[in-house]
Amino acid sequence: xxxNRADSKDxxxxxxAGVSRRTFIKLSGLAGAAVTASYxxxxxxxxxxxxxxxxxxxxxxxxxxxxxxxxxxSCLNCATRCATRVRVTNGRAVKITGNPxxxxxxxxxxxxxxxxxxxxxxxxxxxxxxxxxxxxxxxxIDPGWTAIPWEQALDEVSExxxxxxxxxxxxxxxxxHGLNTTSGEDVIQRFATAYGTPNVISDAGFDNEADKSGQxxxxxxxxxxxxxxxxxxxxLAFGASILESYKPxxxxxxxxxxxxxxxxxxxxxVVIDPRYSVTALRSDQWLPINPGTEGALAMAIASVxxxxxxxxxxxxxxxxxxxxxxxxxxxxxxYSPESVxxxxxIPTDTIRQLAREFAQTKPAIAWRGRGATSWPNGSYTSYAIxxxxxxxxxxxxxxxxIYQENPPYRxxxxxxxxxxxxxxxxxxIIDLRKTARFPAAEVVSNQAADSILEGKPYPIExxxxxxxxxxxxxxxxxxxxxxxxTVPYYVHIAPFPGEMAEFADIILPACTFMEEWGYDHSPPGxxxxxxxxxxxxxxxxxxxxxxxxxxxxxxxxQEGTIxxxxxxxxxxxxxxxxxxxxxLAPWEEFRKQGVWVGPAYxxxxxxxxxxxxxxxxxxxxGNLQTLLLxxxxxxxxxxxxxxxxxxxxLGDPVNxxxxxxxxxxxxxxxxxxxxxxxAQEMFLVMHGQGWNNFAELNRHTARDLGIRxxxxxxxxxxxxxxxxxxRVFEGLHPGVVAIATGxxxxxxxxxxxxxxxxxxxxxxxxxxxxxxxxxxxxxxVRVYRA
Ligand code: SF4
Numbered sequence: 001x002x003x004n005r006a007d008s009k010d011x012x013x014x015x016x017a018g019v020s021r022r023t024f025i026k027l028s029g030l031a032g033a034a035v036t037a038s039y040x041x042x043x044x045x046x047x048x049x050x051x052x053x054x055x056x057x058x059x060x061x062x063x064x065x066x067x068x069x070x071x072x073x074s075c076l077n078c079a080t081r082c083a084t085r086v087r088v089t090n091g092r093a094v095k096i097t098g099n100p101x102x103x104x105x106x107x108x109x110x111x112x113x114x115x116x117x118x119x120x121x122x123x124x125x126x127x128x129x130x131x132x133x134x135x136x137x138x139x140x141i142d143p144g145w146t147a148i149p150w151e152q153a154l155d156e157v158s159e160x161x162x163x164x165x166x167x168x169x170x171x172x173x174x175x176x177h178g179l180n181t182t183s184g185e186d187v188i189q190r191f192a193t194a195y196g197t198p199n200v201i202s203d204a205g206f207d208n209e210a211d212k213s214g215q216x217x218x219x220x221x222x223x224x225x226x227x228x229x230x231x232x233x234x235x236l237a238f239g240a241s242i243l244e245s246y247k248p249x250x251x252x253x254x255x256x257x258x259x260x261x262x263x264x265x266x267x268x269x270v271v272i273d274p275r276y277s278v279t280a281l282r283s284d285q286w287l288p289i290n291p292g293t294e295g296a297l298a299m300a301i302a303s304v305x306x307x308x309x310x311x312x313x314x315x316x317x318x319x320x321x322x323x324x325x326x327x328x329x330x331x332x333x334x335y336s337p338e339s340v341x342x343x344x345x346i347p348t349d350t351i352r353q354l355a356r357e358f359a360q361t362k363p364a365i366a367w368r369g370r371g372a373t374s375w376p377n378g379s380y381t382s383y384a385i386x387x388x389x390x391x392x393x394x395x396x397x398x399x400x401x402i403y404q405e406n407p408p409y410r411x412x413x414x415x416x417x418x419x420x421x422x423x424x425x426x427x428x429i430i431d432l433r434k435t436a437r438f439p440a441a442e443v444v445s446n447q448a449a450d451s452i453l454e455g456k457p458y459p460i461e462x463x464x465x466x467x468x469x470x471x472x473x474x475x476x477x478x479x480x481x482x483x484x485x486t487v488p489y490y491v492h493i494a495p496f497p498g499e500m501a502e503f504a505d506i507i508l509p510a511c512t513f514m515e516e517w518g519y520d521h522s523p524p525g526x527x528x529x530x531x532x533x534x535x536x537x538x539x540x541x542x543x544x545x546x547x548x549x550x551x552x553x554x555x556x557x558q559e560g561t562i563x564x565x566x567x568x569x570x571x572x573x574x575x576x577x578x579x580x581x582x583x584l585a586p587w588e589e590f591r592k593q594g595v596w597v598g599p600a601y602x603x604x605x606x607x608x609x610x611x612x613x614x615x616x617x618x619x620x621x622g623n624l625q626t627l628l629l630x631x632x633x634x635x636x637x638x639x640x641x642x643x644x645x646x647x648x649x650l651g652d653p654v655n656x657x658x659x660x661x662x663x664x665x666x667x668x669x670x671x672x673x674x675x676x677x678x679a680q681e682m683f684l685v686m687h688g689q690g691w692n693n694f695a696e697l698n699r700h701t702a703r704d705l706g707i708r709x710x711x712x713x714x715x716x717x718x719x720x721x722x723x724x725x726x727r728v729f730e731g732l733h734p735g736v737v738a739i740a741t742g743x744x745x746x747x748x749x750x751x752x753x754x755x756x757x758x759x760x761x762x763x764x765x766x767x768x769x770x771x772x773x774x775x776x777x778x779x780x781v782r783v784y785r786a
Contacts, residue, residue: 066090067089067090067091068087068088068089068090069087069088070085070086070087070088071085071086071088071535071537072084072085072099072101072532072533072535072591072592072593072594072595073085073086073513073514073532073533073534073535073536073537073594074099074513074518074520074532074533074534074594075096075109075112075113075116075513076179076180076181076513076520076534076671077112077113077115077116077119077669077670077671078110078112078179078247078249078669078670079179079247079248079522079523079670080105080110080247080248080249080250080251080522080523081181081182081520081521081522081532082098082099082102082104082105082109082110082113082248082250082522082532083098083099083101083102083104083105083530083532083594083595084096084097084098084099084109084113084116085097085098085099085594086116086514086537088537088538091538092538093116093117093120093121093514093537093538094117095114095117096109096113096114096116096117097109098113098250099532099594099595101593101594101595101597102530102532102595102597103526103528103530103597104248104250104251104522104525104526104530105248105250105251105254106254108250108253108254109250110249110250110253110666111666111667111682112666112667112669112679113250114678115667115669115676115678115679116513116514118675118676118677118678118679119495119512119513119514119669119671119673119676120512120514120515120537120538120541122495122496122512122673122675122676122749123750124496124497124675124748124749124750124751125495125496125509125512125541125542125544126494126495126496126497126507126509126510126542126544127147127509127541127542127544128147128148128149128150128509128542128543129147129148129149129150129152129153129506129507129508129509130143130145130146130147130148130504130506130507130509131145131146131147131148131153131156131505131506132144132145132504132505132506133145133146137484137485137502137503138481138485139481139499139502139746140746141502143502143504145507150543150545153506153508154508154550154553154554154557155557156506157491157506157508157554158554158557158558160462160489161173161195161462161554161558162557162558164461164462165195165196165420165558168420168423169424169461170195170196170197170420170421170424171196171197171198171199171424171425171427171458172197172458172459172460172461172462173192173195173197173199173460173461173462173463173464174197174199174200174201174430174448174452174460174462174463174464175188175191175192175197175199175200175201175463175464175466176201176202176203176448176463176464176465176466176468176470176500177200177201177202177203177465177466177467177468178202178203178465178466178467178468178469178470178473178671178672179203179467179670179671179672180466180467180547181513181516181518181519181520181534181547181548182518182519182520182521183517183518183519183520183534183548183573183576183577183580184466184467184518184546184547184548184551185202186412186580187547187548187551187552187566187576188200188466188547188551190412190415190565190566191551191554191555191562191565191566193415193417193421193425193565194415194416194417194421194555194561194562194565194566195421195424195558195562196417196418196420196421196422196423196424196425197424197425198424198425198426198427198428198429199429199430199431199448199460201430201431201443201445201448202443202445203445203468203470203473204442204443204445205431205441205443205444205445205446205447205772205773205774206445206446206470206473206474206774207370207773208224208369208370208373208374208773209441209442209443209768209771209772209773210373210374210375210378210379210381210382210768210770210771210773211224211225211368211369211370211373211378211382212224212442212771213378213379213382213383213440213441213768213770213771213773214368214373214378214379214380214381214382214383214384214385214386215382215386216440216623217379217382217383217386217440217618217621217623217624217640217642217770218383218386218387218390218612218617218618218619218621218642219395219609219610219611219612219617219618220610220611220612220623221403221609221611222442223404223524224247224523224524225367225368225386225401225524226401226402226403226404226524226525226526226527227365227367227400227401227402227525228363228365228397228398228399228400228401228402228527228601229251229252229255229256229258229259229365229525230255230258230259231363231398231399232259232267232363232364232365232399232400233259233265233267233268233361233362233363233364233399234267234268234269234357234358234361234362234363234364234365235267235268235269235270235364235365235367236270236272236301236354236358236364236365236366236367236388237269237270237271237272237273237279237283237367237369238272238273238294238297238298238366238367238368238369238371238372238385239272239273239294239368239369239370239371239372239373240271240279240367240368240369240370240371240372241273241277241278241279241369241370241371241663241664242256242279242367242369243256243277243278243279243282243666244277244278244279244663244664244665244666245370245663245664245665245666245668246369247522247523247525248522248523248524248525248526251522251525251526252525256282260282268284268285268357268361269282269283269284269285270283270284270285270286270287270354270357271283271285271286271287272287272289272294272297272346272372273286273287273288273289273371274288274289274290274291274371274659274661274732274733274735274736274738275288275371275661275663275696275731275732275733275736275738276288276686276729276730276731276732277663277686278666278685278686280731281686286731287346287350288345288732288733289344289345289346289733290343290344290345290733290735291659291661291733291735291736291777292375292377292646292647292649292659292777292778293343293344293345293644293647294344294368294371294372294373294381294385295372295377295380295381295384295385295642295643295644295645296335296340296343296344296644297340297344297346297351298366298381298384298385298387298388298642298644299329299330299334299335299340299384299642299643299644300335300336300337300339300340300341300344300351300355301351301354301355301358301388302326302330302335302355302384302387302388302391303330303331303335303336303337303340303355304337304351304352304355304356305355305358305359305388305391305392306327306330306331306391307331308355308356308359310355310356310359310360310392311359311391311392312391312392312393314393315390315393315395316390316391316393318606319390319395319606319610319616319617320390320616320617320618320619321612321614321616321617321618321619321620321622322618322619322620322621322641323619325619325620325641326387326619326620326641326642329638329641329643334644335644337351337352343644343646345733358388358392359391359392362392362393362394362399363394363397363398363399363400364389364392364394364399364400365389365394365399365400365401366385366386366388366389366394368381368382368385368386370776371661371663371777372385373768373773374768374773374774374775374776374777375647375768375775375777375778376645376647376648376766376767376768376769376775376778377644377645377646377647377768377769378768378770378771378773378775379440379768379769379770379771379773380642380643380644380645380770381644383621383642384642384643384644386401386642387619387642389401390617390619395606395617396603396604396605396606396609397603397604398603402527402601402603403527403605403609404524404525404526404527404529405527405528405529405598405599405601406521406529407521407529407530407531407584407596407598408529408583408584408598409519409531409580409581409583409584410579410580410581410582410583412569412579412580413568413569415565416561416562416564416565417561418560418561421561427457427458428457430447430448430451430452430456430457430458430460431443431444431445431447431448431451431772432444432447432451432772433772434627435631436631436632436633437772438767438769438770438771438772439624439627439628439630439631439633439770440624440627440770440771441770441771441772442771443772444767444772445470445474445774446474446475446476446765446767446774447767447772448483449470449474449476449479449480449482449483450479450483450765452483452484452486452487453479453482453483453486460487461487461488461489462487462488462489462490462491463484463487463489463490463491464490464491464492464493465490465491465492465493465494465500465501465504466493466494466510466547467493467494467510467547467671467672468494468500468672469498469499469500469672469673470500471484471498471499471500471502471503472498472499472500472672472744472745472758472760473672473760474760474774475760475763475764475765475766475774475775475776475779476719476760476763476764476765477499477758477760477761478761479765480500481503484500484503485503487503489505490503490504490505491504491505491506491507491508492504492506492507492508493507493508493510493547493550494507494509494510494672495509495510495511495512495544496673496675496748496749497673497747497748497749498672498673498745498747498748498749499745499746499747500672501747501748502747508545508550509542509544509545510544510545510546510547510550511536511540511541511544511545511546513534514536514537514538515536515537515538515539515540515541515544515546516534516536516540516546516547516548516549516573517534517535517536517546517548517573517574517576517577518533518534518546518548518573518577519531519532519533519534519577519580519581520532520533520534526601527601528597528598528599528600528601529597529598530595530596530597530598531581531584531595531596532594532595532596533577533581533590533591533594533595534577535591535594546573548572548573548576549572549573551566552566552571552572552573552576581596584596611623613626619641619642620640620641621640621641622640624639624640624770625640628640647778648766648778649778649779649780650717650718650719650764650766650778650779650780651717651718651764651779651780651781652780653780655782656716656717656718656780656781656782657735657780657782658701658735658736658737658780658781658782658783659735659736659737659777659778659779659780659781660715660717660736660737660739660759660762660763660777660779660780660781661736661737661738661739661777662738662739662740662741662759662760662763662776662777663738663739663740663741664740664741664742665683665684665685665686665740665741665742666685667679667680667682667683667684667685667690667742668683668740668741668742669742673745673749673752674742674743674745674749674751674752674755675745675749675750675751675752676751676752677751680751680752680755683740683742683743684740686731687727687729691755691756692725692743692755692756693724693739693740693741693742693743693744693756693757694724694725694726694727694739694740695713695715695724695725695726695727695737695739695783696727696729696732696737696738696739697726697727697728697729697732697737697783698728698729698730698732698733698734698736699728699729699730700734701732701734701735701737702726702728705783705784705785706785707726707728707783707784707785708726708728709726709727709728710725710726710727711725711726711785711786712724712725712726712785712786713725713726713783713784713785713786714783714784714785714786715737715739715757715759715762715781715782715783716762716781716782716783716784717762717763717764717779717780717781718764718779718780719761719762719763719764719779720761720762721762722744722757722758722759722761722762723757723786724739724756724757726783737781737783739757739759740756741758741759741760743755743756743757743758744756744757744758744759744761745758760776762779762781763776763779764778764779766778
């Protein structure tokens with residue numbers, strides 16, 4: 001595989017209806033300063049409306065403001081789903097700000113929020129249902145789309161679903177979903193349950209499943225950890241890109257200001273990461289660790305804390321299990337600071353310094369992220385890092401790990417299931433979760449492609465992708481191309497084109513989050529619960545429909561128990577939101593405020609937070625022991641203890657001496673598209689550059705390879721090679737080459753296609769052995785001048 005896009009960016013930047021950097025800054029400033037002035041309004045509209053054919057031209061361009069509203073809704077440019085308010089002038093959305101009633105983000109949002117305007121007015125959006133006329137499917141093959149009416153599209157999809165179900169094979173339907181509203185996910189799951197398929201595959205397996213399983217091993221909660229950021233005094237961030245991509249992002253950004261600037265005792269932050277990230281830039285200490293060795297460092301820190309009696313004896317004695325075995329393991333010579341310094345590249349004195357600071361600067365947090373856990377040893381690394389919090393008593397205390405409260409949405413009546421649904425749901429799930437292959441997994445997104453290709457455990461007849469773009473997200477992307485080409489009937493539901501849409505037999509054009517009804521909450525982070533509304537700030541453009549409304553309509557057409565399951569919960573997306581949030585606040589008040597905030601967080605709930613056999617925090621995992629025994633696997637040795645396993649790399653170190661480090665930058669919008677000039681303009685804030693991504697190299701590495709800044713280079717792995725522009729950069733471990741993800745689209749979108757490269761194209765397929773998390777960081781590459 002060869003992908004050559006080194007020069008494409010500059011061409012794109014200068015060869016299109018370009019919003020130059022200078023113009024962009026000027027327009028943004030104008031928009032922020034005076035949206036009520038008609039002059040500013042026209043300028044701002046220009047920035048959001050790049051061509052005369054775009055949706056914006058349908059709106060009246062009046063001289064002077066005749067109407068203006070501020071509508072509470074929420075953002076969906078990442079899973080944080082922040083509460084926002086959208087200023088709508090003359091029927092056109094012109095500005096997005098945070099909702100000051102939100103206590104999660106305290107009225108703030110991130111730079112990506114503003115891109116919502118260009119999500120809404122994206123000139124490349126689908127406008128009508130499309131039907132494929134070319135039966136041949138593949139990358140760069142024209143599907144031969146022809147527009148069809150909504151009724152025809154929904155009838156066709158419904159008929160295919162009915163035929164499959166009537167044959168007694170509902171499990172041969174698979175539903176893929178990417179970033180959706182919380183309410184959208186609820187109706188998707190409800191439809192799948194009523195229909196009778198167990199195969200609902202989210203994109204979470206590309207994200208942070210190993211993080212979640214690490215906490216589950218310790219305390220039984222399979223969840224992303226939540227940290228009491230505003231009250232902490234010390235953070236050890238292991239591969240956690242807290243200020244770029246970790247969710248809830250806007251909350252972290254806001255609370256960072258509090259702990260670093262707005263109180264007398266400024267919290268100390270140490271970032272452990274081979275890459276000098278935005279988080280590292282804003283920290284006190286950056287430690288460029290050898291890639292994949294974070295678990296060893298965590299165990300060495302434990303070793304020092306234990307050997308110097310710095311651990312919280314009261315907490316350990318009262319609320320933990322298995323400490324003696326963990327202690328014996330941590331004190332093994334393998335985890336002495338001297339041994340681990342040789343593994344990690346972090347000096348012995350620094351390891352001791354970190355351990356002492358972490359134990360003595362209370363409250364402290366050991367925070368893990370994908371950089372540390374998206375490895376074949378990910379769950380054990382995650383477990384080892386998470387255990388540091390228990391060691392110093394930072395569990396459910398102010399400034400420590402906290403346990404997220406979920407909103408008390410009004411419950412739904414049980415799904416009505418018939419015999420076909422029950423039999424379908426009893427079939428094995430195609431992603432192999434909870435099998436001997438992935439015993440602790442909740443979802444193994446990337447495995448689904450191989451299962452479809454192999455027809456195991458059974459062939460898939462229909463796939464539905466909802467706001468998903470796995471072909472871009474997945475390592476080994478060509479497997480997804482082939483898998484989708486194999487599925488006899490693929491339905492794609494999304495607002496805009498993308499790589500996955502290329503393989504569809506039919507496209508149902510969804511509206512964007514600025515045009516739909518929904519309810520949302522953030523991933524764990526605040527502790528207390530908060531719900532935000534999504535309400536249309538403008539009517540759906542082109543007659544597009546929300547995911548929830550499409551699902552309601554399909555359910556009605558299926559009739560029988562499926563249609564029954566969608567009665568009594570509101571008749572459509574708006575009614576459903578009204579139904580589910582009726583337990584929170586009166587409807588009109590919720591619409592007006594846009595936010596519902598739950599009770600203040602309660603700490604020290606030790607009697608109910610540990611979902612383990614011992615009802616304690618477990619340094620030896622009873623939950624894992626049960627699963628391994630069930631799978632017929634060994635539970636001896638360190639199998640159920642936190643520990644370090646040397647990661648296996650893909651590619652031999654002689655021919656491929658560098659580790660590839662794909663990372664998500666702040667301006668990578670998470671909806672599967674990157675067709676947004678504003679996001680493109682400042683795509684790489686750390687480099688002050690946009691409209692591209694680079695092969696980033698340490699200065700010494702580049703010198704040894706004879707590569708200069710700006711050179712065209714090949715980045716080659718055992719799985720293919722991509723051509724990029726080199727960026728010589730001090731802030732990188734010399735043993736890695738870093739490439740930002742989000743670019744390298746090849747399917748439609750005038751502001752995204754042909755821009756930069758997608759590092760996932762050359763990453764091998766591998767998994768964390770317990771959680772099934774797709775591994776992104778263990779592929780070796782070589783870099784040479786093109
Ligand atoms: S953090 Fe995510 S949801 Fe919040 S404003 Fe930024 S992109 Fe939108």
